[in-house]
Amino acid sequence: MELVSERELVKLLAEFQNTNLADKAGKDDYAFLQETIFPTLLPALVHLSEHLEAQGVVPPPAGYKIEARGAEQASAGSSQKVNPQRWLAEHLVRHHPAGQVFKHDSAYAEHLNKIAKGRKEQRVERERLVIEQQRTVEEEQVRQELERTKEEEARRVEDEAARKKQVEEKLVARDLAGEAAVKEAAPPAHLPLIVDFRSTCMAKVDAFDFDNADSTAELVAGLYTEAVVLLATNSNASFTAIGDLVDADTVWYHTAADKKEFLLEDEDEPEDGSEVVKKEPPAPEITTRALPGKDDETAYIIRRGHGITLEEVVDSAKAKYCSDAKYVEGMFFFEDKRPGTFLAVPIVRGGAVVGVLCADTLDSIAGSELTESEVTLYQAVLVALNEAIVKADWCLMTAICKKHDAKIRTLAAHPATLPALMAEAVVNAISEICPSGVVSLGVVDTDTDLRLVLHREEDGTRTCDRTVTPAVSGEHVSLMFKVREKCVEQTTELPHAMAVPILDATTGVAPVATAVLYVSCETPLSEDLVEFIRQIAHQLVPVMLAPSPSAMRTLKILASSGTGGDASDIYQAAAMLCARHVNGSSVLIGMAHGADELRIVQSPGGNGPKLHAVVSRSEVPACKEAMRAQALSLQGQHVAIPLVLTRGSSTIPFGVIAMVVPGGDVQLDALPGIASALASALAGSQWRRKLKACGMEGLASLLKRAPNIKGAYLAFPDVGGRQVCAGVIGEEVSSHVQTGKLVEDTTGLQVTAIQAEGGPILGYIGVNEAGVKVSDDEGDSDAWEVMKDVGWTLATVSGVIEAQGALFDKSGEEALRSEEALASHFNAARFKLVTATTIAAVSLPYMDSVKVASQPALGVVAIMQGIMYILGHQHRDVSEWPKCRKLITHHIFKEMKMIDVRVPLKEHKLKLAKECIKGLTPTVIRSAEVSDKAVGEMPLALWRWVVMVLDVQGL
Numbered sequence: 001m002e003l004v005s006e007r008e009l010v011k012l013l014a015e016f017q018n019t020n021l022a023d024k025a026g027k028d029d030y031a032f033l034q035e036t037i038f039p040t041l042l043p044a045l046v047h048l049s050e051h052l053e054a055q056g057v058v059p060p061p062a063g064y065k066i067e068a069r070g071a072e073q074a075s076a077g078s079s080q081k082v083n084p085q086r087w088l089a090e091h092l093v094r095h096h097p098a099g100q101v102f103k104h105d106s107a108y109a110e111h112l113n114k115i116a117k118g119r120k121e122q123r124v125e126r127e128r129l130v131i132e133q134q135r136t137v138e139e140e141q142v143r144q145e146l147e148r149t150k151e152e153e154a155r156r157v158e159d160e161a162a163r164k165k166q167v168e169e170k171l172v173a174r175d176l177a178g179e180a181a182v183k184e185a186a187p188p189a190h191l192p193l194i195v196d197f198r199s200t201c202m203a204k205v206d207a208f209d210f211d212n213a214d215s216t217a218e219l220v221a222g223l224y225t226e227a228v229v230l231l232a233t234n235s236n237a238s239f240t241a242i243g244d245l246v247d248a249d250t251v252w253y254h255t256a257a258d259k260k261e262f263l264l265e266d267e268d269e270p271e272d273g274s275e276v277v278k279k280e281p282p283a284p285e286i287t288t289r290a291l292p293g294k295d296d297e298t299a300y301i302i303r304r305g306h307g308i309t310l311e312e313v314v315d316s317a318k319a320k321y322c323s324d325a326k327y328v329e330g331m332f333f334f335e336d337k338r339p340g341t342f343l344a345v346p347i348v349r350g351g352a353v354v355g356v357l358c359a360d361t362l363d364s365i366a367g368s369e370l371t372e373s374e375v376t377l378y379q380a381v382l383v384a385l386n387e388a389i390v391k392a393d394w395c396l397m398t399a400i401c402k403k404h405d406a407k408i409r410t411l412a413a414h415p416a417t418l419p420a421l422m423a424e425a426v427v428n429a430i431s432e433i434c435p436s437g438v439v440s441l442g443v444v445d446t447d448t449d450l451r452l453v454l455h456r457e458e459d460g461t462r463t464c465d466r467t468v469t470p471a472v473s474g475e476h477v478s479l480m481f482k483v484r485e486k487c488v489e490q491t492t493e494l495p496h497a498m499a500v501p502i503l504d505a506t507t508g509v510a511p512v513a514t515a516v517l518y519v520s521c522e523t524p525l526s527e528d529l530v531e532f533i534r535q536i537a538h539q540l541v542p543v544m545l546a547p548s549p550s551a552m553r554t555l556k557i558l559a560s561s562g563t564g565g566d567a568s569d570i571y572q573a574a575a576m577l578c579a580r581h582v583n584g585s586s587v588l589i590g591m592a593h594g595a596d597e598l599r600i601v602q603s604p605g606g607n608g609p610k611l612h613a614v615v616s617r618s619e620v621p622a623c624k625e626a627m628r629a630q631a632l633s634l635q636g637q638h639v640a641i642p643l644v645l646t647r648g649s650s651t652i653p654f655g656v657i658a659m660v661v662p663g664g665d666v667q668l669d670a671l672p673g674i675a676s677a678l679a680s681a682l683a684g685s686q687w688r689r690k691l692k693a694c695g696m697e698g699l700a701s702l703l704k705r706a707p708n709i710k711g712a713y714l715a716f717p718d719v720g721g722r723q724v725c726a727g728v729i730g731e732e733v734s735s736h737v738q739t740g741k742l743v744e745d746t747t748g749l750q751v752t753a754i755q756a757e758g759g760p761i762l763g764y765i766g767v768n769e770a771g772v773k774v775s776d777d778e779g780d781s782d783a784w785e786v787m788k789d790v791g792w793t794l795a796t797v798s799g800v801i802e803a804q805g806a807l808f809d810k811s812g813e814e815a816l817r818s819e820e821a822l823a824s825h826f827n828a829a830r831f832k833l834v835t836a837t838t839i840a841a842v843s844l845p846y847m848d849s850v851k852v853a854s855q856p857a858l859g860v861v862a863i864m865q866g867i868m869y870i871l872g873h874q875h876r877d878v879s880e881w882p883k884c885r886k887l888i889t890h891h892i893f894k895e896m897k898m899i900d901v902r903v904p905l906k907e908h909k910l911k912l913a914k915e916c917i918k919g920l921t922p923t924v925i926r927s928a929e930v931s932d933k934a935v936g937e938m939p940l941a942l943w944r945w946v947v948m949v950l951d952v953q954g955l
Helices: 006-017 027-054 068-073 084-094 107-185 188-207 217-234 309-314 372-413 419-433 475-486 527-539 547-560 568-582 623-629 668-705 769-773 783-804 813-841 844-852 858-870 881-887 892-897 907-916 922-927 933-952
Strands: 239-247 250-260 285-290 300-303 320-322 342-349 352-360 438-443 450-456 462-468 497-504 512-520 585-593 597-602 614-616 633-635 638-647 650-660 711-717 723-730 749-754 763-768
Touching: 027 084, 027 107, 107 188, 107 372, 188 217, 188 372, 217 239, 217 250, 217 285, 217 352, 217 372, 239 300, 250 309, 250 352, 300 309, 309 320, 309 342, 309 352, 342 372, 352 372, 372 419, 372 527, 419 438, 419 450, 419 462, 419 512, 419 527, 438 475, 450 475, 475 497, 475 512, 497 527, 512 527, 547 568, 547 668, 568 585, 568 597, 568 650, 568 668, 597 650, 623 633, 623 638, 623 650, 638 668, 650 668, 668 711, 668 723, 668 763, 668 783, 668 813, 668 933, 723 763, 749 769, 749 783, 763 769, 763 783, 769 783, 783 813, 813 892, 813 933, 844 881, 858 881, 858 907, 858 922, 858 933, 907 933, 922 933
Parallel strands: none
Antiparallel strands: 239 250, 239 352, 250 285, 250 300, 320 342, 342 352, 438 450, 438 512, 450 462, 497 512, 585 597, 585 650, 597 614, 633 638, 638 650, 711 723, 711 763, 749 763
């Protein structure tokens, strides 16, 4: 090659190599050309120029003389016979780097190879640095996430310990205060009695299992019984009872104790005049009764206007003592006046009268009478009783809070939890503690309104997804908007209601309220309930998100719960989110169809384009400009935003969301987030659809290669890692495995993950475990190994699908070719993996030893002949070993890799290869090479390659 001198060539190539491409578009493409194309193409073009000049097709450069041999070759008319394209093609094939048949040995080619080598080293180093940087960033993210998780866990443990300590301190303080109150209220003569009664009541409370109880009714009934028995035993009363205040005009007595006294008849004096020995009467007999229920006809009920209990005891909240009930105006017992003493003490709890404790001596046969001094005994008993009941209620509320707190924490941590499910859990929790309360959980959808995800009225009526504005009347609405505006907790003047913000601290400098929780009760909110409401509000942060992340979470959950089929539910959800967060109406979603058209996948209804219709982009206002500029576009009340995919450093618009908005751009902040979420969800759904198509091919291969497996299923993980069955092949795997449903129970199933090394779980392959336990030497390996091999192959296929990217334009040839190629992805990936494994397992010295062997093992001969048939060699050159072994060269592995299994190979050659290996099994092959175990695995690897090729070709 004498076109330029060596010195000029070196200078030219030095300038060529040092060209600064830092600011030039396509620099990566240029480096690729320098590394791979130029070392082969440029010398070939130089050779082509010389050849054409020698043939007289083109004149040589000025001052350049063609050598005599060239001139002799350039005969008249020879230029007509030269085909430059064919000559160049043949030259490139002969000098292709992969073939290594011929090499360019000129200085020009040598320098080009040096440049290519340098470019490769630069690229490898650049890629290494990028990978290292990505790894560093990922490790830092993981480290920060771990630190954040550790900090949150440490904070949770610390808060839990602080709450536990606070509870213990509160219990100790309550216990001391209760003990002091009892000692202060009890008469000195009865102090030991009251203290023992208090201890008994507290022991009952401590022994009660609040974790498995729905109410304290059983415990409180036992405490009431203890109280009436104590008073009947240690006072002069013949009857004691406790009643609840059902309403302002009704008292219902439910627990009572009767004292039956015994008298001794007077004895005659002894005839001998001795002193009469007085006998003590038997101790009174105390019996307790659970009085009839308040709805029973025989219930012990006192209503206003009958007797004095409501007017003189309940209304005044003071005890009433009557020395003779017969002469007290308005007092009746069973419709008649009866003589005897009467005592009634109000039961006051939480500052209000909740019941009455009464006693009388109307049935006393011993003439016993209550005294006014016994009022203090009854009041002291009520002090101890109330303390025990209050503690029981507190313990039950604590247990309920603990139970619901754990449930809400679990929901908050689960990635599949949506606001509606969380709202139901929150309302259920507060309603169980405060049954007659009002609970409302609202999220901030737009700048002007709140959407009440779930609202519960006092009577238990519930409404969902109700949108309210500040103009809507109601205490809960006004208080919730006040909280939203100020982002701080708000309460009413009377502490019976409160509203708490759910704050997102990641949206800017100051936290933003993304939701508001409102709670009100008939009675003032207790300190414990207020603290529980605050805890709930803090736990809602991961679920009650701002519009954009909320849309991303919603659509991600929806896409992950599907199997790549019809995406109409995703389109409908996106349209609903647009209407909710943007106040948009007539929402249209279209996919690109050619250069200027849209395929409608979500119709706006009315007079708009119909579903599945193909329309011009210009027919939909703002759409054409949005997709051209790849940005949000406004035309009057019409707004459109493109759906965009990112490929490397470029973005590709593949669809559009369009709608009508009444408020200009005021409500458009959430629209880019919705568009991004929809694009991500659609890409994930399409990826699943493609992998499912390839996965079913993999399952068919599994059943063919492992005959003992009769049925298999393919599943994808939802956001929580649960299996969603995408498809089943063969016989039923389990009654729990149904297409499109969660695989709730994996008992009796053998499952392997579709997962690249070190990567996330992409899917699952499952079979009945009975088919895996049986080994079959006729197959290429045991069933479990085949399952893992299919999983690994599908992971490789996933990478291929990912590299191709999502294609939503169905009108182009690229999409058509992509769909057609799905059927062959699995076989191509399996071929590539098995071939690479085979080449890595078989050494060239072993191939050389087989070639020189005049009589190798029969199994080895059969395998080599099968390989040669697959490579396309003629029967006459393969059938006899002396001829066949000549075909074994160091290029055999390259020939094996160059096979394209996507297209059918010659059927008669495949049948000959199958006939060659007929009867061979792993056991037979290993036994044929017993002299060297290492060598024994090499023919086995080659046999598996032959079996694989025959399998993917359908034989």
